[in-house]
Amino acid sequence: MALAAPALLRPRPAGAALTGRPFVQPALDQGRIEAGRRVFGLAVATGSHDFLDGVETATIGVNAGFLGPILSARAGDALRMNVANGLAEPMTLHWHGLHLPAAADGGPHQEIAPGATWSPEFDLRQKAGTFWFHGHQHRKTAEHVWAGMAWVIRVSDDEEAALSLPRTHGEDDFTLVLQDRRFDASGQMPYDANMHDRMAGMQGDVMPVNGRPSPVLDTDALRVRLTILNGANGSFYRLHFADNRAFHQIASDGGLLAAPVPLREALLSPAERGEYLIDLADGAVATLRAEAFGAEAPVMGSAGIREVMTFRPKTAHPAPPPLPERLAELAPPPAPTGETRTFTLSMSGMGMMGDFLINGRQYDHGRIDFSVPKDAAETWVWENTTPMIHPIHIHDVQFRILDRGGRPPAPHEAGLKDTVLIGSGEKVTLRLLFDDYADAVLPYMYHCHILEHEDAGMMGQFTVV
Numbered sequence: 175m176a177l178a179a180p181a182l183l184r185p186r187p188a189g190a191a192l193t194g195r196p197f198v199q200p201a202l203d204q205g206r207i208e209a210g211r212r213v214f215g216l217a218v219a220t221g222s223h224d225f226l227d228g229v230e231t232a233t234i235g236v237n238a239g240f241l242g243p244i245l246s247a248r249a250g251d252a253l254r255m256n257v258a259n260g261l262a263e264p265m266t267l268h269w270h271g272l273h274l275p276a277a278a279d280g281g282p283h284q285e286i287a288p289g290a291t292w293s294p295e296f297d298l299r300q301k302a303g304t305f306w307f308h309g310h311q312h313r314k315t316a317e318h319v320w321a322g323m324a325w326v327i328r329v330s331d332d333e334e335a336a337l338s339l340p341r342t343h344g345e346d347d348f349t350l351v352l353q354d355r356r357f358d359a360s361g362q363m364p365y366d367a368n369m370h371d372r373m374a375g376m377q378g379d380v381m382p383v384n385g386r387p388s389p390v391l392d393t394d395a396l397r398v399r400l401t402i403l404n405g406a407n408g409s410f411y412r413l414h415f416a417d418n419r420a421f422h423q424i425a426s427d428g429g430l431l432a433a434p435v436p437l438r439e440a441l442l443s444p445a446e447r448g449e450y451l452i453d454l455a456d457g458a459v460a461t462l463r464a465e466a467f468g469a470e471a472p473v474m475g476s477a478g479i480r481e482v483m484t485f486r487p488k489t490a491h492p493a494p495p496p497l498p499e500r501l502a503e504l505a506p507p508p509a510p511t512g513e514t515r516t517f518t519l520s521m522s523g524m525g526m527m528g529d530f531l532i533n534g535r536q537y538d539h540g541r542i543d544f545s546v547p548k549d550a551a552e553t554w555v556w557e558n559t560t561p562m563i564h565p566i567h568i569h570d571v572q573f574r575i576l577d578r579g580g581r582p583p584a585p586h587e588a589g590l591k592d593t594v595l596i597g598s599g600e601k602v603t604l605r606l607l608f609d610d611y612a613d614a615v616l617p618y619m620y621h622c623h624i625l626e627h628e629d630a631g632m633m634g635q636f637t638v639v
């Protein structure tokens with residue numbers, strides 16, 4: 175049996191019901207159209223939310239205490255995001271997974287002063303898929319995201335719309351944001367990362383799904399589509415059903431897979447998204463669970479099994495509807511036309527204590543680590559020499575995994591990706607095409623998406639020129 179991290183053993187606030195309340199599906203927000211542009215207003219402010227029944231927990235929210243509406247847009251849209259910083263401190267808001275100019279990226283170089291509004295405009299050059307946005311303030315990302323500065327944008331396109339898939343949001347198509355949290359005795363969730371949290375990534379023992387722990391959904395649907403974001407600071411989730419039923423993955427970070435991939439468990443690293451089809455036609459209760467673990471899993475094992483949510487079918491049917499055989503046209507990874515770069519993840523100091531480094535260096539806000547010529551298709555080799563596991567995220571592009579430990583990627587990892595798990599001692603090779611946008615000055619980030627590691631300097635920056 176794995177050791178539980180000591181921080182997970184805190185008492186829960188007395189009297190607060192943790193589980194069993196109805197599932198909450200935030201509404202879709204289509205924005206408004208102004209002169210041919212889809213415009214979203216995003217007000218970031220402190221607020222509160224009832225994660226625990228009858229307890230108001232202080233948060234930072236986007237258009238709500240915690241659960242803002244999910245942004246909904248179409249591939250090809252011209253967007254404007256009006257991000258109003260209602261906080262008393264600087265912040266940024268980054269569009270994770272979107273292909274856009276560096277000036278619109280919302281990374282640590284696009285700081286928004288307290289009271290100011292930042293209004294980037296960009297085209298949505300994506301496939302249908304699930305993306306998200308979150309705070310990315312230098313050294314404050316973990317704290318801001320923990321408080322709630324994160325939400326989802328779902329993108330549709332014609333290719334996806336032509337498929338026979340569940341897509342009635344809130345009826346047979348659900349967006350689930352999984353973010354474990356821990357609460358103090360008064361039901362608050364202060365960002366009080368201790369030394370262990372900074373090393374392993376901040377984790378909690380309560381599993382809010384869209385801000386509500388382990389909810390229940392009564393449903394008429396024979397098949398549901400679950401779009402799941404791992405929005406945790408530092409937790410990896412190995413998702414499976416209590417009855418070990420099979421399900422299918424249909425999309426990865428950047429869009430649809432070529433064909434549905436049958437699975438009995440699905441691993442989502444921090445920041446990864448997956449879309450899954452779950453058959454409920456047998457009428458049996460289906461409980462989705464997650465084995466949760468942190469960066470130190472190779473040494474410490476998992477932190478335990480969390481109940482994610484329970485589906486209670488209201489009807490049964492002798493057979494589930496047929497699955498589409500093909501989903502999307504997935505071109506092979508682009509042929510290499512540019513450099514091969516190696517990125518070595520390491521730690522300085524002794525054992526599990528020390529700094530997190532990429533190529534021997536910590537992030538330096540004033541240093542551009544390298545430049546990529548625009549239109550190059552590069553090969554990036556990631557090597558992890560640490561005893562921990564790290565989900566590596568690269569801004570600007572959706573990339574492809576060429577090999578993992580010398581083997582081709584598993585089918586569910588063969589599609590469009592922006593975040594990839596690099597196991598301890600593992601080597602993973604990626605192919606990335608840097609088309610469309612160049613900027614000699616403003617960089618894009620690459621970093622570990624365990625937010626405590628990112629804030630500790632496991633990050634670098636590159637320009638496309």
Ligand code: C2O
Pocket residue numbers: 268270308310445567569619621623
């Ligand atoms: Cu999800 Cu650099 O971020």
Ligand code: CU
Pocket residue numbers: 268269270271567568569570
């Ligand atoms: Cu990103």
Ligand code: CU
Pocket residue numbers: 469530563564565622623624627628632
């Ligand atoms: Cu890491």
